[in-house]
Amino acid sequence: MQHRFRLNTIASLFVAGSATLAPHAYAAEVADPGGQLMDTVVISGSRIAHPSQEVPASIDVVDSARIQDGQIRVNASEALAAVPGLVVQNRQNYAQDLQISSRGFGARSAFGVRGVKLISDGIPASMPDGQGQAATFNLDTAERIEVLRGPFSAIYGNHSGGVIQLFSKDGQNPPSVELNVTGGSYGTNKVDLSAQGQAGAIGYVLDASRFRTDGFRDHSAATREQAFGKITVKPTADSKLTIVANSLHQGNTQDPLGATWATFARDPRAGEIDATDTQNPKRTLAERYNTRKSIDHQQIGATFEQSFGEDRLHVTAYGGNRDVIQYQAFTKFLQNQTINGVLTHSGGVVDFQREFYGIDTNWLHVNQLAGGKLSTTIGINYGRSSDDRAGYENFIGNTFGVKGKLRRDEQDVVSSLDPYIQTEWQSGPWLFSAGLRYSKMKVSVNDHFLSNGNDSGSLEFSHTTPVLGLLYKLTPNVNVYASAARGFEAPTLNELFYSGTGSGFNFNLKPATSTNVEAGVKARINNNTHLNAAVFQIKTNDELVVDSSSGGRTSYRNAGKTLRQGMEVSLDSSLPYGFTTKVALTSLHAVYDDAFNSVRKGSRLPGVPSANLFAELAWKDTLDHVGAALESVASNKVYAEDSNSEKPAPGYTVFNARINAKQSLGNWRFKEFARLNNLFDKTYVGSVIVGDSNKRYYEAAPGRNWLLGVSAQYTF
Template sequence: MIGALLLAAAEATALPPVIVTGGLRNAPVLDAPSAVGVLHADALQRSGPGAQLSESLSRLPGVWAADRGNAAQDLQLSVRGFGARASFGVRGLRLFVDGLPATAPDGSGAVGHFPLDAAEQLDLLRGPFSALHGVHSGGVLSLRTRAPQPGPTRWQADAWAQSDDQQQLRRQAEGGAQGSPWRLGLAHWRSAGQRPQSKAERSLLDARWDWAPGWSLRANLHSQPAQDPLGLTRAQWQAEPQGTAPNALAFNSRKTLQQQQLGMAGSWGPSGEWQLRAWASARQVRQWQALPVSTQAPPAHPGGVIDLDRRQLGVDLRHNGPQGTVGLQLDAQDEQRRGFENFIGPTLGVTGALRRDERNRALSTELYAQSEHRLTDDISLHAGLRLGQLRLTSADRFLSNGDDGGRQSTPTALPALGLVGPLGSRSRWFVSLGQARETPTLAELAYRPDGSAGLNTGLRPQRSRQAEAGLKHRQGAWAAELVAFAAHTTDEIVSARNSGGRAAFANAGRTRRHGLELQAQGPLQPGWRWSLAATALSARVRQPYAVCGAPPCASATLAVPVGARLPGVPARALRLDLESPGDAPWQWGLTANGRSRLWVDERNTDAAAGTVLLAAWARWRLDPRSTLTLRVDNAAGRPHAASVIVNEANGRFFEPGPGRRLSLQLQHRLSP
């Protein structure tokens, strides 16, 4: 009887074919020689209201995504521990939207502009083959938006409000002539902040125009002003879990961000084998940090206000043949970085005298290839290689305290090999090996461990050797992927010192990561479904090194011993979802999301305790055009740390997570 029910459920809710869009070559997920996590639009929608990408990414194994409750420092995102060092933005990963990069040539990236309301599929590629996308180590996160449909203009809107004074309004329109459809989305999110000095807003305009068969044009505008409450010491957190660091209030620490992007993608040829992508973007960041006036006294100090203007231009041309893909990518980045004092006389938190002025450039030139060869009727060999060079230069225009300019050039050769074979008609095994390299970003090179300005030319790229092996299965409504992986890294880039919102970086000796990842989903009975994502990660130091304590660092270094765990990422994480049938007038779901403790620094002196958070939601279909969703997050109201600020020099490691939150979302299609 039970077997018959499960068979009927599998036949009734068979999963659609999944094509991996985050690889160099689009392919069915079963045939990819890599660990791949895939989320479709319905899973993204059920994960939450779409205000934060972290709500969805926890459905995938191998990734740690934390909403820090601090929009000034962005989402904390890492894969297999790579990227955990980032004090803001995203490091160690390659990011794409519709094939256009959201990562700069120096390796820095951001996800705040991802149009989640237009998402069709989100892919997370992990392991050795991710290095074929460029200089990084961790993985590739690729968002594909749904193609706009022609016809009369159709409007859709949704409104969302949460009990901690957060709101989001989104409106979307699409239509256009046959062969030339368009879509326009507008979204505005605001938060009063769960802590004092944490108010934030985000406005997003995203447009796509498929102006000819195979060709599309994208435009994106992103604006995000946010206050920065900083982290809390353990004593502050225990005394007032939703408190704010006094320095944040004294200096009115905050950040404004403006970003503009324009991109084009297209294909031509008898089967669309030629592909071209081109992009241009600009980004402006102004950040007022909570650095004490006395700290800024040394002549070499760059001040407490960051003023950054960045521009990026790139092009990618590739050819996809029956046996492989070859391509060329050129990507250039030009930025002006200035620093100012964050005071004028006794007034704090204002832009004062100039302390830094430099012009930084990054140029990436890369050739890449990936091919597939049949060794037997059932076993295929995948091989790839990416060759390139990244040039970073800095020209100092503020010479009164000396010339802090410099340059760095890094050649790369990143190979990857993989085998894929069958285990029956619906299952595959795979194994892959490869090398990866991650260069420091311009922001990571901007400060030396003693806090002074100037290119940190002593910071070297990190190099990794990676391997993974796994099993994949898809049949009907059942899908599963089990992966074992290992990575050995030399010269790992780590946070050496973090103070007042500013981080400096250094190289560790050798580190090692290994672990297991499991993603599975299936039916319980007709219409019901469950999904599971689990990760076990051991990331430890294999060679001792030193990090900076209080400056001057030469006389105040701290030893990191062998066996220390890499901070900022949990050793174990699990998410379990249970959902009722989606075709009923109402639907409900339960979520359990757990992680182990988070170490706060390289020496493992303290940690945020592990936690399990429960959430529940219910959705009603009011009429064919409208749905209403009620959701409760952290249903038990458990105090917890959402994330930690690694190596914070003042011990303000902890970023508190929110308590119990209720939210209500109304979605309505305004036209048929």
């Protein structure tokens, strides 16, 4: 096994080389002197700070109040539910992370996030192959989250659906320490301790938390420990260095697996009974195999930005390691499947150690052209991950859920190298933007377990993704825009792991390519209401779809063409007497545009609702001491497999309520909140496991549940 990067090694490299490292561009909310709704400055899409109203793309900003007030701040789904075009489902399964899809991309992912790029403080939370983990986001220190959908996401490389960027707060004066304690249903509790401040030109933010839950579903208990540190330094008036480190530890996180419709209908919390267990016929699959996952994730990154007048040098570098061991729910080793005439086995225990690192550097040049301002960014992005991966039988004798004989031993390396250029010309009411990115991804497998044949090999995927956008200011308060791009989505390492029913590296998968067009309007109405609306169409070739999924192991194949057509509307209003409203509506027609196997043309893409809605009515007093809100979340039915022949997860509407309070006493600041989710105790399927071969598609959402939280902050 190769020598592994540990965080102290990475830290020393970054500190030694800090003069050449660089941060993401800064973005902040525009001041609101009159209590009116104002624009927010964003950097997603153009990599240049703009009011979101002036970006020719669908982009929403989730501010710190929505992320943190009245929330336990464990899952990004808490805050992202208010973003149109985005479906973020809490599986009630911390072993598999959230299920995130953007305009239908990513819904097929059996675990983690696929089809949507995740970035935190300019550092990718997605690996070079496109697989990401939203659990690494530290929501306790988040200042805002920017969500980009549509054509402009193609400028960020290998994915198709969108980009989710989290930006943490900077340390500032006066220094403070804060303790947050939250508890709720199903044995849920969290303790978070943070400190922040500034000493001269150095700012700091430190945070540590521990989350624990018994879980709503049977066999779904989890413990999550996170730590975060951020240091900002301004060596000169024109430069800024930011160093960010974070860690995530989840030990023996239980995996409840999916359930059949019959089991869900009988008891939404129940797991699936293992019919082959003659010794204990009432024991579930999850209990018999003790399905679980342990995760240790550590990373550190540094960013440095140097301005030269309007020009700017920007460099980001990062590195880390991720260790995972997962116990799955099967022991049959596909004894009838062969590769080159040799029986193949890979076992029911996955064990890998990953090292990853990367760098993104770019140069922004600004000059005048044809009476307008021309801003051009040229950059290059490189990322690499290396896995020492083993697979074991998950039984010894008659004992299941333990590490048995070795069945897989290999090294998997993924690298990506993406040069890109993006330019923007602005003059009067016109803004024209164009970009070009060349993505090349390499995958290599070095098989060390040769008793079942040599599965070594390599793949290379490459594609050029152009982007065009045009925005016109009809009036000072109304902008219209249109954009188009070619998208590229290579299969992830996990999607390449298994062929057919589950064994042998899948060297036959091809990347999916797409053509993405969008048109929209962004309007301010009487300075009290913001309206954003967009229509879009996405045509995809060689769509990656689930081929087989069982017991936590999923294989994939290429289908033919797919079509996504839809509309998104976001409406934010400030009303008299302290009331505000927010509505986010998505309508999406996502279908297979070609027939294949038993799938008819026009069948809906699994895991993708045809409509979903978020609506909120909120109130707070003039001094912001007390606030309350009523939320509604609604979704249409969701199919769980390609043919649409199995029972779809029915549509649902649920209501949530919250109340907040704040007090001050000298240097102390106190906050309390109470939240009641699913007010009317609706029984519904919260998410589905796409294409599960045993028809265990359904993952139940909790019934009525509550949270109570208190915090105390002392300012020095």
